[in-house]
Amino acid sequence: MRYQSRMGRKSVTARKVQLATAAMLLVATTATACGDGKDDNAKAGAPKAPATIPELTKDPLTLSFIWFDWPPAQALEAFANAEYKKERPNATIKVNTVPNANWHDAMFTQFAAHKTDFDIAILDSQHIGEAVTNGNILDITDFVKENIDVEAYNPYLLAAYGQFPQAETGKRDENASLYGLPLLGDTWTMIYRKDLIGDKPPQTWDEMISVAEKCQADNPGVSGLAFHQANGSDAAAVTYNTVNGVYGGNLWDAKARKIDGVLNDAAGQEAMDVLVNKMKPLTAKGSGNWFIDEVNAAVAQGKACIAFNWIAASGGLLDPKQSTLGTTREQILDKLGFATLPSQKTNLVPLGGMGMHVSAYSSAANQAEALNFMEWFERADVQKKWAAAGGVPSRTDALESPEFLNAGPFNQVYTDSVPRMRDMWNVPEYARLVDIENTNVNAALNGAKKPKDALDDIAKEQQGVLDSGSRKGGDGL
Amino acid sequence: MSDPVPLTTDRPVQEASSTPPAPGRSRRLTDRGLAVAFISPALLLLLAMSVFPLLWALYLSFTDYSATRGGPANFIGFGNYTAILTSAQVHTRALTTLIYVCGAVGLQTVLGFGIAYLISRRTHGRGVLTTMFLVPMMLSPVVVGLFWRFMLDAQFGVINSMLGSLGLGQVEWLTRQRTALVSLIVVDTWQWTPFIMLIALAGLTAVPKYLYEAASIDRASEWFRFRTITLPLVWPLLLIAVLFRAIEAFRLFDLVYILTNGGPGVSTETLSFHVYKVAFLGFNTGTASAYGILMVLVVIVLTQLYLRYLNKLKED
Numbered sequence: 001m002r003y004q005s006r007m008g009r010k011s012v013t014a015r016k017v018q019l020a021t022a023a024m025l026l027v028a029t030t031a032t033a034c035g036d037g038k039d040d041n042a043k044a045g046a047p048k049a050p051a052t053i054p055e056l057t058k059d060p061l062t063l064s065f066i067w068f069d070w071p072p073a074q075a076l077e078a079f080a081n082a083e084y085k086k087e088r089p090n091a092t093i094k095v096n097t098v099p100n101a102n103w104h105d106a107m108f109t110q111f112a113a114h115k116t117d118f119d120i121a122i123l124d125s126q127h128i129g130e131a132v133t134n135g136n137i138l139d140i141t142d143f144v145k146e147n148i149d150v151e152a153y154n155p156y157l158l159a160a161y162g163q164f165p166q167a168e169t170g171k172r173d174e175n176a177s178l179y180g181l182p183l184l185g186d187t188w189t190m191i192y193r194k195d196l197i198g199d200k201p202p203q204t205w206d207e208m209i210s211v212a213e214k215c216q217a218d219n220p221g222v223s224g225l226a227f228h229q230a231n232g233s234d235a236a237a238v239t240y241n242t243v244n245g246v247y248g249g250n251l252w253d254a255k256a257r258k259i260d261g262v263l264n265d266a267a268g269q270e271a272m273d274v275l276v277n278k279m280k281p282l283t284a285k286g287s288g289n290w291f292i293d294e295v296n297a298a299v300a301q302g303k304a305c306i307a308f309n310w311i312a313a314s315g316g317l318l319d320p321k322q323s324t325l326g327t328t329r330e331q332i333l334d335k336l337g338f339a340t341l342p343s344q345k346t347n348l349v350p351l352g353g354m355g356m357h358v359s360a361y362s363s364a365a366n367q368a369e370a371l372n373f374m375e376w377f378e379r380a381d382v383q384k385k386w387a388a389a390g391g392v393p394s395r396t397d398a399l400e401s402p403e404f405l406n407a408g409p410f411n412q413v414y415t416d417s418v419p420r421m422r423d424m425w426n427v428p429e430y431a432r433l434v435d436i437e438n439t440n441v442n443a444a445l446n447g448a449k450k451p452k453d454a455l456d457d458i459a460k461e462q463q464g465v466l467d468s469g470s471r472k473g474g475d476g477l
Numbered sequence: 478m479s480d481p482v483p484l485t486t487d488r489p490v491q492e493a494s495s496t497p498p499a500p501g502r503s504r505r506l507t508d509r510g511l512a513v514a515f516i517s518p519a520l521l522l523l524l525a526m527s528v529f530p531l532l533w534a535l536y537l538s539f540t541d542y543s544a545t546r547g548g549p550a551n552f553i554g555f556g557n558y559t560a561i562l563t564s565a566q567v568h569t570r571a572l573t574t575l576i577y578v579c580g581a582v583g584l585q586t587v588l589g590f591g592i593a594y595l596i597s598r599r600t601h602g603r604g605v606l607t608t609m610f611l612v613p614m615m616l617s618p619v620v621v622g623l624f625w626r627f628m629l630d631a632q633f634g635v636i637n638s639m640l641g642s643l644g645l646g647q648v649e650w651l652t653r654q655r656t657a658l659v660s661l662i663v664v665d666t667w668q669w670t671p672f673i674m675l676i677a678l679a680g681l682t683a684v685p686k687y688l689y690e691a692a693s694i695d696r697a698s699e700w701f702r703f704r705t706i707t708l709p710l711v712w713p714l715l716l717i718a719v720l721f722r723a724i725e726a727f728r729l730f731d732l733v734y735i736l737t738n739g740g741p742g743v744s745t746e747t748l749s750f751h752v753y754k755v756a757f758l759g760f761n762t763g764t765a766s767a768y769g770i771l772m773v774l775v776v777i778v779l780t781q782l783y784l785r786y787l788n789k790l791k792e793d
Binding site for chain 2: 101104105108109111112130133134135136230231232284285286287288289297298303428429431432435439440442443444445446447448449454465473474475476477
């Protein structure tokens, strides 16, 4: 009977009690999950870092970075733990890494939660706008004035890795705020097979294409070119932007915030035509999803006459264990040459590399340590040591030092490329702009879209993103 | 002299339940209270991890909220829903998802049922064969995606190497519009055919043997027996397996992310992959929430229709 009474209809009071309990639980859960609501009303904009470094803790402390997984990340952790510890024995440096494709998400999902497990975010130059607008990183303008010798840098390098709003190509606005300092400089290098095309690298883009064409015809099984074409990260977008720059095109009119009509003008169309109709046929079959590792693999296995890759990722090419080009570094260097990119209508090259940016959500002690680390890292002697350890410094004296120039065969390429650099858009909408460009260039390279249609679609969709401020719903589509 | 203590407890259960509570037990702790105490942790977890996020996403779907930009969540009515339902980009992804779901689930059903039918006819080694076929299902989709990516690589992959040794040309499995989607379907089929096989095998082994014996006496052909006995009895169970697989395939993300990243262009971007981009590339949380809610609604409506059909089938 007891069983029957339990299974029977509940009394109205009992049901009310149950409903009230469920409602209370839901309210409590909501309140817990939403916190005190301060976050939602927090004023946008980056908080300021102190001009001088606050007193540092004497307790053991771990200074955490976040970067993507590649050789410079391991080099930074080893270098910092070896050198910085001499000055701050209680500090341990930890460089947390994520796959390249997750890099933006890993940082910005933590920023969105207003809680980070890293103290220094290593942001791509184009991420700065998004982080600054959302108040995720510290404004270090006053700190830089007090602690950093800004005259020691090429102005554009300092601007590219720290300034927001974005600087004009090649310049720095001294009145603009700074949110980061250079960590690793980078650009593309042209890697060419000296044994197949000769010691002298091609000087113009057109010459480079004809040399690659001849090399491919003369060497069956070896493709003329290898470059980034994947639709992840910024792979295909950087490739198109590089060709666009070389052929005199522009990505946008920054002042008017205009892309449609600028990117797809005659120069932009010519660049897309060169990329899809002249360069793509010289690549290996199925290379439409290649990025850094795949290009390096093709070079190391002797499958490409000319390749383009980021300098910071090229170190492995000289490792005999990873190469079929020789059993020693010298043998490999007999076959591989590194040169600055050929020029055509302009001599622009892509700006790569990243800066250090202090998380606004890190503890006060860790923020102080982060500022101290940055001040230490930008010293002239430390920059030279970083160069000797395999890093690419940004101070001019370090870039011209024997420590840097003798550390790798491609380092001279970087030093020569610095005055030629051009960056992409550094705006809060960067992630969407680069995705639009990546997917469309990738589609054109893999025959899923006609080159002209792809370029027009990029211009139209990117313009839509920049103009979407007044839209009521559907942002992000 | 007292009665001997029984060594076995073969008394009816009803007698045990009428035993009064132990002396140490609180008078306040009724059976109902005990049940609530046991259920509460799970209930709280469900509220915090499932019900609240769903309701919160429903609320955000009517706003222009962005997780990174902060600021207030402005109410914009059905703006997000209208934009999603009228977006050409969403229509393209919906078509891709539909082709993928139909292709993958269809292939898996045919293969899964076929394998199960063949295994069910074996008397020896059935266990070993079943276990072997189940291995792909036990692997992480990320692991599966990574090794298939290597195998399908046009230059260095083992598949093209095998095709080459047979005198066939190289195929760009992951970088051409048509082959990329086919590759996704093939990889998903490789991993999930065992699931259909397992359920179909359970159905096949449950078919009463006397039906086959009766059919044999009537000298019914193999095809007649399959068509009139095997298939009708296994069909409802198979449809449930198809339902599970279709729901899983509808929200495919991991294989796309690893194998093609949605490419070439956006030709293998599924709805889930597109939601991910909307949510995390621009952090358009409001739009992404509406997108997610719409996807849930589609699954619920289609599942309801499907279940009604299943019930009707059962009644017939």
